[in-house]
Amino acid sequence: xxxxxxxxxxxxxxxxxxxxxxxxxxxxxxxxxxxxxxxxxxxxxxxxxxxxxxxxxxxxxxxxxxxxxxxxxxxxxxxxxxxxxxxxxxxxxxxxxxxxxxxxxxxxxxxxxxxxxxxxxxxxxxxxxxxxxxxxxxxxxxxxxxxxxxxxxxxxxxxxxxxxxxxxxxxxxxxxxxxxxxxxxxxxxxxxxxxxxxxxxxxxxxxxxxxxxxxxxxxxxxxxxxxxxxxxxxxxxxxxxxxxxxxxxxxxxxxxxxxxxxxxxxxxxxxxxxxxxxxxxxxxxxxxxxxxxxxxxxxxxxxxxxxxxxxxxxxxxxxxxxxxxxxxxxxxxxxxxxxxxxxxxxxxxxxxxxxxxxxxxxxxxxxxxxxxxxxxxxxxxxxxxxxxxxxxxxxxxxxxxxxxxxxxxxxxxxxxxxxxxxxxxxxxxxxxx
Amino acid sequence: xxxxxxxxxxxxxxxxxxxxxxxxxxxxxxxxxxxxxxxxxxxxxxxxxxxxxxxxxxxxxxxxxxxxxxxxxxxxxxxxxxxxxxxxxxxxxxxxxxxxxxxxxxxxxxxxxxxxxxxxxxxxxxxxxxxxxxxxxxxxxxxxxxxxxxxxxxxxxxxxxxxxxxxxxxxxxxxxxxxxxxxxxxxxxxxxxxxxxxxxxxxxxxxxxxxxxxxxxxxxxxxxxxxxxxxxxxxxxxxxxxxxxxxxxxxxxxxxxxxxxxxxx
Numbered sequence: 001x002x003x004x005x006x007x008x009x010x011x012x013x014x015x016x017x018x019x020x021x022x023x024x025x026x027x028x029x030x031x032x033x034x035x036x037x038x039x040x041x042x043x044x045x046x047x048x049x050x051x052x053x054x055x056x057x058x059x060x061x062x063x064x065x066x067x068x069x070x071x072x073x074x075x076x077x078x079x080x081x082x083x084x085x086x087x088x089x090x091x092x093x094x095x096x097x098x099x100x101x102x103x104x105x106x107x108x109x110x111x112x113x114x115x116x117x118x119x120x121x122x123x124x125x126x127x128x129x130x131x132x133x134x135x136x137x138x139x140x141x142x143x144x145x146x147x148x149x150x151x152x153x154x155x156x157x158x159x160x161x162x163x164x165x166x167x168x169x170x171x172x173x174x175x176x177x178x179x180x181x182x183x184x185x186x187x188x189x190x191x192x193x194x195x196x197x198x199x200x201x202x203x204x205x206x207x208x209x210x211x212x213x214x215x216x217x218x219x220x221x222x223x224x225x226x227x228x229x230x231x232x233x234x235x236x237x238x239x240x241x242x243x244x245x246x247x248x249x250x251x252x253x254x255x256x257x258x259x260x261x262x263x264x265x266x267x268x269x270x271x272x273x274x275x276x277x278x279x280x281x282x283x284x285x286x287x288x289x290x291x292x293x294x295x296x297x298x299x300x301x302x303x304x305x306x307x308x309x310x311x312x313x314x315x316x317x318x319x320x321x322x323x324x325x326x327x328x329x330x331x332x333x334x335x336x337x338x339x340x341x342x343x344x345x346x347x348x349x350x351x352x353x354x355x356x357x358x359x360x361x362x363x364x365x366x367x368x369x370x371x372x373x374x375x376x377x378x379x380x381x382x383x384x385x386x387x388x389x390x391x392x393x394x395x396x397x398x399x400x401x402x403x404x405x406x407x408x409x410x411x412x413x414x415x416x417x418x419x420x421x422x423x424x425x426x427x428x429x430x431x432x433x
Numbered sequence: 434x435x436x437x438x439x440x441x442x443x444x445x446x447x448x449x450x451x452x453x454x455x456x457x458x459x460x461x462x463x464x465x466x467x468x469x470x471x472x473x474x475x476x477x478x479x480x481x482x483x484x485x486x487x488x489x490x491x492x493x494x495x496x497x498x499x500x501x502x503x504x505x506x507x508x509x510x511x512x513x514x515x516x517x518x519x520x521x522x523x524x525x526x527x528x529x530x531x532x533x534x535x536x537x538x539x540x541x542x543x544x545x546x547x548x549x550x551x552x553x554x555x556x557x558x559x560x561x562x563x564x565x566x567x568x569x570x571x572x573x574x575x576x577x578x579x580x581x582x583x584x585x586x587x588x589x590x591x592x593x594x595x596x597x598x599x600x601x602x603x604x605x606x607x608x609x610x611x612x613x614x615x616x617x618x619x620x621x622x623x624x625x626x627x628x629x630x631x632x633x634x635x636x637x638x639x640x641x642x643x644x645x646x647x648x649x650x651x652x653x654x655x656x657x658x659x660x661x662x663x664x665x666x667x668x669x670x671x672x673x674x675x676x677x678x679x680x681x682x683x684x685x686x687x688x689x690x691x692x693x694x695x696x697x698x
Contacts, residue, residue, distance in 0.1 A: 246504050316541035320604070322502055323535035324554040324611060327527050334557075335543060 056412075060405025066194035066207060067157040069120065069183060070146040073097040075132060077140045086133045090125040091117060094147075102182050119179060121148040123208045148196070148207045149189075151399035153180055157191060160398070171398075197406060201374050202383065202391070206399025209392070211407055216374040217287045217367065217382030218356060224291020224378055225298055225355050230348055232295075233302030240303070241310045242332050261300035268296050269361030277365060285366040288378035293365060294355035301354065305347020309340035342429035349422040353415050359386040385411045450475040450615060450645040451496060456510035458491050458500065465491045467669040468510075473615075473662075478637060478646045480656035480677065483666035484697065489649050492666070493617050496647065497533035498526040514615070531558050534613035538620040540600030542592030542607070547584050550592040550603055551575060554611035570610055578606030579636050598629025605636060609644070616640060618648040622655065634659050653693055657681050665689045667697075 074097055079089035095117035099105045106112050124147035131145070132138050148154070152171045155161045157180070167174055183189050200210025236257075244250045272293035276282045282289045313336045321331040362368065368387040375382035383391065389411065392404040451473040458466035466488040473479050473496075481489035491500065498519060500506040512519050519529055531554070542550050551571045554560075561567035571588070575581040580602040584595070592603050601621060608616060618637070622630040637646055637659050650656050656663050657677060664674040665686075673686045684690045691697045 314541075316537060316539055317543065318502075319499070319535075319537055320541040320543065320607075321553075322499065323497065323530060323537070324557070324607065325527050325529075325531035326553075326557055328502075330557060339544065 053412075056405045056408050060402055060407075060409050062158050062160070063197060063399075063402040063406035064194050065158075065191045066196060067149045067154040068146050068190050068192060069098075069149050070144060070188050070190065071097050071101060072142050073128060073145050074142045075128075075139050080132060080139055082136045082139055085136060086129055088129070088132070090128045090132070094120055094124055094128060101186060101188060102179055105179075115176065116179060119149055119153055119176075119183070121150045121207045122205050123148065123203070146190070149180075151206045151397055152176075154207055155398055156180055157184075157189065197403070201372050202370060202388065203372060204370075206395075206397045206403060209400070209403060211385070211388060211410060213371055213374045214383045214385045214388035214407070215410075217290070217388075218384040220287035220375060220378040220382065221290040221294060221362075221367075221384055222352055222356055224288050225294040226348075226352060228292065229295040229298040229302055229351070233299045233348075234306050234344060236299070237303045237306035237310065238332060238337070241307045242328065242336070257300050257303050261304060263297075264360075265297055265358050266360040266364065268293055269364030271296070272361060273364050283379055283381070285369045285371070285381035285383075286379050287367070287375060287382050287384070289365050290362050290367050290384060291378065293361045294358060297358065297361070298348075298351040298355045301351035302344075302348050305351070306340070306344045309343025309347065310336055312343065313339045342425050346422045346426045349418050349425070353418040353422075356418070357386055357411065357415060359390055362387045363390065385414070448475055449473065450515065451647075452513045453492075453495075454511040454513075456492065456495060456508065456512060458488070458495060458509075459507040460491075460503070461505045465669055466495070469666075469671040471664055471671060471674055473645060473647060475645050476641055476643065477662060478641050478648060478660040479662040479664065480660035481647065481649045481664050481666060482651075482653060482656050482692075483672075484692065485651075487666040488669040489664075489666040490619050493619055493647060493649050496615070496617055497530050497535055499530075499535065501526055531611050532613055533615040533617060534608035534611060536601070536604050536608050536616065536618045536621045539624050540597055540604050542595070542600050542603050544591060544593050546589045547575075547592045547595070547603060548588040551606050551610050554607060558611055560611065574606040574610035575603075577609050577640070578602045579632065579639070580606060596629070598625050598632060601625055601629065601633060602636065605633070605640075609640070613644060615645045615647065618646065620649050620651060623651060630655070653681070665692060667692065 071094075073093060076089075076093050076096070079093050081088065092113070095113045096107060098119060099107045099113055099116045102116065105116060124145075127147055128145060131143070149157070152161065153176075156172060156177065161170060161172060163170075163177065172180075180189075196208065196210050198210060198215070199212055200208055201213035203209040240250060240254065240257075244253075272289060276289045276292055277284055282292075317335050317339065318331050321335050322328075326334065362384050367382065367384050368391055369381055369383065370391065371381050371383060385407065389404055389407045392400045392407060449472045451471075453469060453471045453473075456466055456469045457464065469488075469492055471492075481493060483489045494500045495508050495512060496514075496519075498508075500508055508520065514529070514533065518524070543553065545553075548571055551574050552561075552567050555567060555570050561570055572581060572585075575584060580599060583599060584590075584603070592600065595603060601624070605616075605621075622633050625633065634655065637648065640646055648656075648659065660677045662675070663677040663680040665672045665680065665684075665688075667688055673680060673684060673689045675685075680689060681693060684693065688697065
C-alpha cells in the first residue's frame with residue numbers, strides 16, 4: 001500500500017486504522033466467547049467426574065471395613081472329636097460360645113441357638129475348623145477367635161439398617177438387634193479394615209466375598225494380553241512403517257487396522273468364543289482365553305501408537321544412520337526403535353488399561369462364572385475385575401451394593417495408576433526435537 | 434586459504450573419482466534430474482550450485498544411493514566410482530555408503546554420547562578390533578573434524594547438547610570415522626552462523642587432502658571459497674561444469690552468468 005502502487009480505491013490510512021480497531025474488538029469478543037466455552041466444557045466434565053467418584057465413594061467406603069466379633073470359644077470335645085476331623089459340630093460350638101456371652105439366652109433351646117448362630121458369618125465355622133484341623137490339641141481348650149459377622153449385622157453396625165422401621169419390614173428382629181447391642185456393649189464387636197476384600201475370593205456371602213479371584217484373573221489375563229499383543233503389535237507396526245512397500249495392499253491393511261481399533265468389543269468376544277473355545281477347545285472362563293481376546297483388541301491400539309511413535313522420530317536420524325552405511329534393520333533397531341520406545345510404552349499401557357476395564361468380551365467367554373478360589377494358572381477358571389463388578393452388581397444381597405462400588409473404586413485405582421505411569425514415562429523420556 | 438585454492442587451480446586436477454553418465458532421476462512423475470553427466474575429481478572439492486529445486490541435492494544423493502530409501506524415486510543412467518558401477522545389482526548400498534560418506538544440511542547427531550556418535554560407523558562396519566582401536570579412531574576423527582579440543586573432556590556428554598557448529602563438525606567427524614573416499618555435503622553450513630561456517634569451510638579444505646568432497650551450497654561465495662570445480666544446475670539440468678575460477682569469472686552459458694550475477698535464482 002505504498003503511494004507508488006496506490007490504487008484509486010485504496011482507503012486512506014486512518015480509515016484502515018478504524019477498521020482494524022473495529023475488527024479488533026470483534027475478534028477479542030470472539031476470543032473471550034471461545035475461552036468461556038472451553039472453561040464451561042471443562043467445568044462440566046469435572047463436575048461429572050466429581051459426581052461419579054463421590055457417588056462411588058459414598059456407597060463404597062463402607063465395604064472397606066468389615067464388622068468382626070471376637071469370642072472365646074470352648075472347643076467342646078463332645079461336639080468336636082479328634083478322630084472325626086475335619087468333620088465336627090463347629091457351628092454348635094460357636095453358637096454355644098456366643099450364647100454364653102449374651103445375657104438371658106436359654107442355651108438349651110436349639111431354636112434360640114440357631115438364631116444366635118446367625119450373627120456369625122457362615123465362614124466362621126470353617127475358620128474355626130481350619131484352626132482345629134491345623135492344631136488338634138486345641139480340642140478341649142478355650143481359644144479366642146475373631147470372625148466376621150453375617151451381612152445383616154454388618155449392615156446394622158454400619159448404620160444401614162434403620163432401627164425405626166417396623167419390625168416386620170426389617171431384616172433383623174428386635175430380639176436380634178438386642179443380641180447385637182449386648183455384644184457391642186461387651187466390647188466384642190470391632191470394625192477393622194476389610195483385608196478380606198483383597199484376600200478372599202468370591203463368595204455367596206457378602207461378608208466373605210473378596211476380589212482376590214478377580215485380581216488374580218485380571219492379572220493373568222493382562223499378562224497373556226501383554227505377552228501376545230506387545231511383540232506382535234510392535235512387529236506389525238515396524239514392518240508396516242519401516243519395511244512394507246507403500247502400495248494398495250499396505251493401504252488396505254492400514255485402513256483395516258484402524259477399523260479394527262473401532263470394532264465393538266463384544267464382537268471380539270463372539271470371535272473368541274467361536275474360535276478359541278469352539279475350535280481350539282481352550283477352557284471356558286480361563287484368563288488365558290480372556291487374555292487372547294483382549295490381545296485382539298489391544299493389538300490395533302498398540303500398532304497405531306507404535307506407528308505414530310516411529311513416525312515421530314525425525315527423518316534426519318534415519319538419514320544419518322543410513323548415510324553412515326547402517327542397514328535398514330540396523331537403523332530401525334539401533335536408532336528409531338529406542339527413540340520411539342517411550343511413545344510405544346505409553347500407547348501400550350493405555351491399551352492395557354483399556355483391556356483391564358473391558359467387560360463384554362469376557363462375559364462372552366464365561367469369565368463371569370461364580371468361582372470361589374483364585375486361579376493358580378492362566379488356564380484355571382477365574383473372573384476379572386470388571387466381570388466381578390458385573391456379578392456383584394447383579395447380586396441381591398444388600399452387602400454387595402457397597403462391595404460393587406468398592407470394586408469399581410479398586411478398578412479405577414488400577415486404571416489411574418496405569419495411566420499415571422504412562423504419563424510419567426511420556427514426561428520423563430519424551431524427546432523434543 | 435584463498436592463496437591455497439588458487440594454487441590448486443593452477444596445479445590442475447587429479448584423476449576422476451566419480452563419473453556420472455546421463456543420469457536421470459524421477460520422483461514419481463516428477464523428472465527431477467535430467468540427463469546429467471559429470472566427472473568428479475579425486476582429492477578435490479567440487480561444488481554444486483544452483484537455485485532451489487534445481488536437482489543438485491537430488492543428484493548428490495544419487496552418489497551414495499540415498500535416493501534408494503525414498504519411495505517412488507527412480508534413478509537412470511550410470512554412475513561409476515573408481516570405474517565400478519554403483520548401481521550394479523551386485524553392489525550393496527550399505528558398503529557403498531561406508532565408502533561415500535554424507536553430511537547433511539541440518540546437523541543430525543544421534544541422541545547418544547559424542548563418543549558413541551563417532552564410534553557408530555566403525556562399530557557397525559567392524560573397523561576396530563578392540564576398545565583401544567576404537568578410542569584411537571574416535572580421537573583421530575574428532576581431530577580431523579577440528580573439534581577434538583572442544584570435546585575431549587566430555588566425550589560422554591550427549592552430542593545433541595553441543596552448539597550448532599560443533600554438532601555439524603561432530604557429524605563430519607562421524608562421517609570421516611569410517612574412512613570414506615568421498616564425502617558428500619548437502620548444504621552443510623546453511624544452518625550455521627558465519628563463524629561456524631568459516632570453521633567448517635576450513636575443515637573442508639583440510640579434508641580434501643585425502644578425500645574427494647562434493648558440496649551442495651546455496652552460497653556462491655562459499656563455492657568460490659572452497660571448491661576447485663563448480664557445477665551449475667538449473668531446472669534439473671547441468672548447465673555448466675568447469676573450474677571454479679572459470680565459472681565465476683568467465684561463465685560460458687548465459688544462464689550461469691545470470692545466476693551468479695543474481696538475476697535468476
